[in-house]
Amino acid sequence: MKLTILGCYAATPRTITNPTSQVLEIKNRLFLIDCGEGTQVQLRKNKIKFSKINHIFISHLHGDHLYGLIGTVSTFSLLGRTTDLHIYGPKGVKEIITLQLKLSNSWTTYQLFFHELESNESEVIFEDNKVIVKTIPLKHRIYTNGFLFQEKPGERKLNIEAVQQYDIHTAYYQKIKNGGDITLDDGTVIENEKLSFDPIPAMSYAFCSDTVYNEAIIPIIENVDVLYHESTFLESEAPLAEKTLHSTAKEAATIALKANAKKLVLGHYSTRYEGIEPFKNEAETIFPNVLLGNDGVTFDF
Amino acid sequence: MKLTILGCYAATPRTITNPTSQVLEIKNRLFLIDCGEGTQVQLRKNKIKFSKINHIFISHLHGDHLYGLIGTVSTFSLLGRTTDLHIYGPKGVKEIITLQLKLSNSWTTYQLFFHELESNESEVIFEDNKVIVKTIPLKHRIYTNGFLFQEKPGERKLNIEAVQQYDIHTAYYQKIKNGGDITLDDGTVIENEKLSFDPIPAMSYAFCSDTVYNEAIIPIIENVDVLYHESTFLESEAPLAEKTLHSTAKEAATIALKANAKKLVLGHYSTRYEGIEPFKNEAETIFPNVLLGNDGVTFDF
Numbered sequence: 001m002k003l004t005i006l007g008c009y010a011a012t013p014r015t016i017t018n019p020t021s022q023v024l025e026i027k028n029r030l031f032l033i034d035c036g037e038g039t040q041v042q043l044r045k046n047k048i049k050f051s052k053i054n055h056i057f058i059s060h061l062h063g064d065h066l067y068g069l070i071g072t073v074s075t076f077s078l079l080g081r082t083t084d085l086h087i088y089g090p091k092g093v094k095e096i097i098t099l100q101l102k103l104s105n106s107w108t109t110y111q112l113f114f115h116e117l118e119s120n121e122s123e124v125i126f127e128d129n130k131v132i133v134k135t136i137p138l139k140h141r142i143y144t145n146g147f148l149f150q151e152k153p154g155e156r157k158l159n160i161e162a163v164q165q166y167d168i169h170t171a172y173y174q175k176i177k178n179g180g181d182i183t184l185d186d187g188t189v190i191e192n193e194k195l196s197f198d199p200i201p202a203m204s205y206a207f208c209s210d211t212v213y214n215e216a217i218i219p220i221i222e223n224v225d226v227l228y229h230e231s232t233f234l235e236s237e238a239p240l241a242e243k244t245l246h247s248t249a250k251e252a253a254t255i256a257l258k259a260n261a262k263k264l265v266l267g268h269y270s271t272r273y274e275g276i277e278p279f280k281n282e283a284e285t286i287f288p289n290v291l292l293g294n295d296g297v298t299f300d301f
Numbered sequence: 302m303k304l305t306i307l308g309c310y311a312a313t314p315r316t317i318t319n320p321t322s323q324v325l326e327i328k329n330r331l332f333l334i335d336c337g338e339g340t341q342v343q344l345r346k347n348k349i350k351f352s353k354i355n356h357i358f359i360s361h362l363h364g365d366h367l368y369g370l371i372g373t374v375s376t377f378s379l380l381g382r383t384t385d386l387h388i389y390g391p392k393g394v395k396e397i398i399t400l401q402l403k404l405s406n407s408w409t410t411y412q413l414f415f416h417e418l419e420s421n422e423s424e425v426i427f428e429d430n431k432v433i434v435k436t437i438p439l440k441h442r443i444y445t446n447g448f449l450f451q452e453k454p455g456e457r458k459l460n461i462e463a464v465q466q467y468d469i470h471t472a473y474y475q476k477i478k479n480g481g482d483i484t485l486d487d488g489t490v491i492e493n494e495k496l497s498f499d500p501i502p503a504m505s506y507a508f509c510s511d512t513v514y515n516e517a518i519i520p521i522i523e524n525v526d527v528l529y530h531e532s533t534f535l536e537s538e539a540p541l542a543e544k545t546l547h548s549t550a551k552e553a554a555t556i557a558l559k560a561n562a563k564k565l566v567l568g569h570y571s572t573r574y575e576g577i578e579p580f581k582n583e584a585e586t587i588f589p590n591v592l593l594g595n596d597g598v599t600f601d602f
Contacts, residue, residue: 011379037372038314038339068338070364074364078312103396104364142405142406
């Protein structure tokens with residue numbers, strides 16, 4: 001699992017920082033999460049292949065998470081894309097995109113599918129044979145979802161030595177990989193765990209931005225491998241965080257701790273701060289495993 | 302008169318080039334012309350004061366001229382702007398902007414005035430005591446206007462030696478500056494040109510993008526000081542220019558020649574070309590005074 005931060009600063013794009021957008025590579029799938037202005041250029045800078053992106057997830061309709069979407073959708077067309085593109089986001093995202101396509105008289109060269117979200121409960125919005133994506137309802141000034149990306153557990157690994165020792169026919173290998181016990185010709189039952197190893201652990205990633213401190217998300221993201229949680233402010237600006245329905249670095253760390261996350265990635269920093277190191281320092285007073293998100297940074301998990 | 306090119310490449314933004322946007326400074330007014338994605342960052346890079354922009358002109362609703370507008374409008378709000386902002390553009394621009402503001406529940410901190418254009422005839426869309434702006438109807442795949450910015454002629458300059466020689470009272474100075482003749486006490490009429498010098502010549506700038514080769518614009522832009530005319534293609538791609546309703550560098554130069562423009566600025570280059578010098582070379586076979594527009598370049602006229 002690999003996370004590339006295209007942008008992780010709040011509010012307006014600047015010459016040196018970009019609004020929210022990131023690419024999650026999970027089980028060879030590339031998911032684009034949020035799409036602030038300049039995302040398509042950030043994709044180019046980070047050498048992400050446009051053609052590998054088939055699913056875009058939009059957390060909410062504030063500009064710093066959205067205003068690069070129409071340009072990305074249009075550029076995909078200009079490049080002659082023919083593969084379907086799926087966009088998941090709050091109700092309204094379809095109208096915003098289609099209105100602009102209509103008025104520019106430039107329809108996409110590919111099929112565009114909108115999956116508009118309205119529920120306030122966590123729901124499965126994407127599922128294939130390897131990955132499942134669920135919403136994480138967040139509390140912000142407008143309707144907002146985070147997204148939980150989970151790998152499905154893979155097959156068990158065949159213990160080839162053991163299998164050969166019991167002289168099991170290859171026809172039964174898939175059954176073993178699927179976790180089944182094997183009954184030998186003499187009626188002996190060999191338990192699966194004697195014939196196979198555990199699969200590679202399934203990874204999970206939770207993207208939570210933008211949100212006020214909200215413990216209601218903990219059951220949804222519990223035991224997540226990597227939690228990206230917004231930290232727009234430091235604790236010194238806690239009243240402002242509460243007022244604007246954002247979080248502090250300390251609050252992000254508290255959610256990571258209570259949710260038993262393995263790692264915490266910080267981001268969505270207010271541009272009022274000169275440097276971002278203090279976010280890490282503050283979070284580490286609560287939670288040990290903190291990574292500083294930053295534009296152009298890739299994390300391999 | 303000063304022109305700063307923020308972006309002058311066609312279609313999609315890339316790491317090294319930007320879609321169309323430019324700032325014209327004329328008589329101390331700052332006009333933003335077109336607003337492709339990334340314009341607000343280009344404004345920052347070129348140290349243009351956001352607060353000095355009160356009028357934005359949008360030629361047409363293709364993304365490479367428009368998709369940076371909503372971000373610019375939003376950032377003005379985030380910076381706490383209170384001054385009115387006027388946006389001139391094709392019918393539909395208001396719906397695009399207000400829909401996104403509505404769905405993000407983020408109204409502007411300032412008054413936003415839309416001046417939607419529908420006419421196929423040249424019309425005055427802005428006028429104050431120093432500058433007048435007219436549309437230049439262009440032929441493109443969707444409804445498109447260029448814009449002609451004209452300084453109003455200033456007052457005549459007092460010829461102070463002559464005025465003193467005729468012993469003319471200061472009360473008559475403004476009349477002289479306004480071009481009036483003076484009658485002395487003995488009934489002699491002194492013609493204005495003996496008492497004053499011509500004013501500084503009024504400058505004009507015509508922005509023509511995007512458009513196919515179209516001689517119908519010549520009467521509108523005749524004798525213009527500076528003509529910016531799109532040259533998406535070179536003559537080698539003339540059939541493609543015609544098909545997509547764009548122009549070649551040679552065609553841009555032909556319009557400049559026939560309109561008796563003093564200078565021609567080229568731009569809106571297709572990103573298919575490696576360098577832009579060939580555009581200048583091609584245009585110069587037709588018209589002598591060619592300037593290559595390029596991102597981040599400022600011309601003082």
